[in-house]
Amino acid sequence: MRQGGLVSPFPSARERLANGTISRPAIEWEQRYRRTVIASDTITTALVVGAIGDFFGARDAANWHEKWGILAFGTELLVLGALAVSRSWAPAVLGQGAEEFRRLGRSLFTATVVLALGGIALTSRNIKLWVFVAIPAIALVTMTSRYLLRLWLHRQRKEGRCLRPVLAAGSPATVRDLITRTRSFPHLGWRVDGVCTTEGLGIEDDRLDGVPVVGRLSDVANHVRRDGYRVVAVTPDPHWSPDRLRRLAWNLEGSDAEMIVAPVLMEVAGPRLHVDAVLGIPLLRVSMPAFTGGRRAIKGVVDWMGAAILLLLFAPLMAFVGLLVLLDSRGGAFYRQRRVGKDGREFTILKFRTMVTGAHGARAELAEHNEGAGPLFKLRRDPRVTRVGAVLRRYSIDELPQLFNVLTGSMSLVGPRPPLPEESAAYGPDIRRRLLVKPGLTGLWQISGRSDLPWDEAVRLDLRYVEDWSLALDTVILWKTLRAVLHGQGAY
Structure with a gap:
């Protein structure tokens, strides 16, 4: 795909096959965007580490390879390792709300603590430069690059590209609300391409707000495997019993689809939601809002x-x-x-x-x-x-x-x-x-x-x-x- 004479690395998410199915290239942009973010983080970290060494005259030291080279390489490896361990490159969080920057900040904080403890253990006199200068500089540069990439991604999404094809499954009223929200906020990256309802019917018989009703709630897994939806959004409906949701999750195993269930709760999200297993039962624990502390x-x-x-x-x-x-x-x-x-x-x-x-x-x-x-x-x-x-x-x-x-x-x-x-x-x-x-x-x-x-x-x-x-x-x-x-x- 060409834009302004340049070849875009992210194919359009609107590409579909003639029969209404979604083409595999329409979801490949996620992995390409992820690789772009990883490359950006790696390059910016290396540039910052190199600039720190040049600016503070590290290369002029007689024992540069021993004193500075090990610390520089160790700092970069530690930062990238922390990013990988904290799943800061997970496709589900890239370009999505504050969670991406929360994981990035947590990773850099972890790298700072580990680097400081390592410096104390090795009695290194040069560790302060990397703890108090290098990692804050890496944080500034990587967050800026992530933000610029996100702006590019959101611009693409507003033009109908780089969207995750969604199959919404629930009652017509709740699915309709989901469709309205995804259209109002395209930068979130969802586009409802198909709907499943209890009876396999929508408000306009075979369509719901212009989105085709492709089947019944009992057929969700079959449609996902056949048509390549990236997200299965389960909205409230009396059909969804715990047993049916569990079987749906089993049936989606091995596919590319991510199953997302909308809980019947007020709008609570972020750090207040926790999933605990009590007596073998998965429970969604909602902690109290933090007004003090x-x-x-x-x-x-x-x-x-x-x-x-x-x-x-x-x-x-x-x-x-x-x-x-x-x-x-x-x-x-x-x-x-x-x-x-x-x-x-x-x-x-x-x-x-x-x-x-x-x-x-x-x-x-x-x-x-x-x-x-x-x-x-x-x-x-x-x-x-x-x-x-x-x-x-x-x-x-x-x-x-x-x-x-x-x-x-x-x-x-x-x-x-x-x-x-x-x-x-x-x-x-x-x-x-x-x-x-x-x-x-x-x-x-x-x-x-x-x-x-x-x-x-x-x-x-x-x-x-x-x-x-x-x-x-x-x-x-x-x-x-x-x-x-x-x-x-x-x-x-």
């Missing part, structure tokens, strides 16, 4: 240090923006507003003023034009917004003063959106779970569409963050926030 303490330290560093970096920009706000319209440079934070405690949020003075009083006159979702009040073309304010809102620059709220502890860098008191008063018991953690300067809502999100979707994302929070998820959200801000989508 060591990880939360680390998050607090990261918030404080991150806010302090960002305030220093953005101080010139903030001074310039404050001057523009003062010159553009009457009033102060900052706008203070009461918001609801952790455990329902109110605090004063700080923003650059983007509206004319007295804008809050004019809200009642515009109530009938409200375009916000749920209890939110939003207008795409709000007449109260100033010229400078429109630019600040588009790129979220008006939110920068909230770094002071993060510094003082009333907010976090990442968390749910901080609601107004009147919005919070309208919350039901379920939605009030958003208040179990500190509100954030950014969050899943920020990187998923902001004000364009339906209210139910915004709540779902906030509750997902509360339930499944992790340091790795925070890192991914912060990284993606930059792109969301630059695009300006959903900001008004």
Whole structure:
């Protein structure tokens, strides 16, 4: 396949045979992408190790091969070994969410510990260079290369390439929801190509949202072996008893298909889910959300240090923006507003003023034009917004003063959106779970569409963050926030 005169190493996932079956080359891209990632990690690690040796004059040492060569080779071998042992190159995690970077970080941390202990045991004086310089540099370069490869992969997926063919098996309603989600988020790499239901029928008899219904739930394994599906997504249906699921797993052994079962639970994932075998029975254990403890303490330290560093970096920009706000319209440079934070405690949020003075009083006159979702009040073309304010809102620059709220502890860098008191008063018991953690300067809502999100979707994302929070998820959200801000989508 040629793109722009170049030969793409990843064949299209839309290639199919005339009878509707999926061609084997359509799934070969997974192994090619995996080999590309392995080659990238190996080359970048070798380049960093070589650069460390050159920069610190290692090659000029008289006993370079003995003193530096062994350490350099050992460091690279240790890093690559840790990546392999932690299954950081597993096709199931490459290009998928925060798990890829979580495994990468765990591997590099393990390599650091082993290298440090080895240096102590061998009483090496040069081990500090490799522990405190080489491996952090390897981490920076490999994570950057992984991210660039992921961007390329996601771009391919949005164009319909490099997708994993999925056979969805369950009730028409749950399968339909799965189809909708895979089409809304193509970067996740799933495309439902076939459906199996209890009666072998869909909403439109032989089709379900345009996807062909290929058979009954009892025929799933046969269709997988014949047509080469890469994923079998089992969605809730009364047909699926423990015995039938076990037999399906047995029947899929030896095929290329990965069986994924959607548990009948709320959206809980990540580090809270554990599979245990108790009395020979596989049980899905859901641990309690972490609202306190060591990880939360680390998050607090990261918030404080991150806010302090960002305030220093953005101080010139903030001074310039404050001057523009003062010159553009009457009033102060900052706008203070009461918001609801952790455990329902109110605090004063700080923003650059983007509206004319007295804008809050004019809200009642515009109530009938409200375009916000749920209890939110939003207008795409709000007449109260100033010229400078429109630019600040588009790129979220008006939110920068909230770094002071993060510094003082009333907010976090990442968390749910901080609601107004009147919005919070309208919350039901379920939605009030958003208040179990500190509100954030950014969050899943920020990187998923902001004000364009339906209210139910915004709540779902906030509750997902509360339930499944992790340091790795925070890192991914912060990284993606930059792109969301630059695009300006959903900001008004």
